Amino acid sequence: MELHDELYERIVSICSQGDDLVNSFEFENAIKTYLKALDLVPEPKQNWEASTWIYTALGDTCYMNKDYDASKDFLFNAINCPDGIENPFIMLRLGETLYELGDVNKAKEYILRAYILEGYSIFENEEDKYFDVIKSEI
Template identity: 25%
Template sequence: MNFDADFEECHHVNNMESKINDYFAVPHLSWEQQDRIACADARLREKNYPKAIETLWNMYEALHRREQSSTVGRYVLIRIAHINIYNEDYIAARDNLSFIMQFPNTIGNPLLHLRLGQVQDKLGNEKRAVDELARAFIMDGKRVFDLEDRRLLEIPLRALNEPMDSDWNHYEGQDWEVTK
């Protein structure tokens, strides 16, 4: 048994959960919805990505149409997109993230722009990756890049002609809390 690999996988899953909760308001979920999230998380930890995604899609599809485009639907879909990334299904991740961007009060969420930039980079769409990663950086600075591949931060810094040690003190940022 490879404990280092298991620890690393657990760390990534916990990082995903923590980042989602930092950048997206956790909606009020029914007991059944909480159980489905817990089931998907268990399947994710088992690396059973297709079952985790299936569980979450079933949850999304069970929502009323109005709820699908609400914070509950967005919360479920961002979790699906993260699993797509773990499963290296970057096309599905891009499609899910792009769909989420159509939800009210979503454009401008730093984590969403980070993930969309990350998958655009993986798909070789350099201009789109730079655009999305720069948006994430401008919205939240280096914080959104914490615990991420350092190369992702280098992309917008290079495009914005900023040194790696820049902290953007001159930039006051903006209030992206509405996108949470």
């Protein structure tokens, strides 16, 4: 579903502020900013495309902040939003998060999904340990 233009523009503007904070390594403030954007999305949140990228931004930022439990929760929410299950970045970041939480078997599942959707190129900026999880599967 699509949001009204005015609301959509407000959400995009707030998320852009969050992106700027991430680029400045101000992860806690970025998370707070993304949550403000998410608050503007009507219920049920999982029905809106905007929620897909807001939850993804939250999960990614929490991952960078090494808050893997929160990252996992946000990324599982992203999967349940429009096109989330088909997004290779969400699959990869969720797999990496699960890996960091010590759930290597579940991590393998999501990392493999990312590889199937995007190919090896998705690993170009990632640590080798994540690709190593699926090497024997491909």
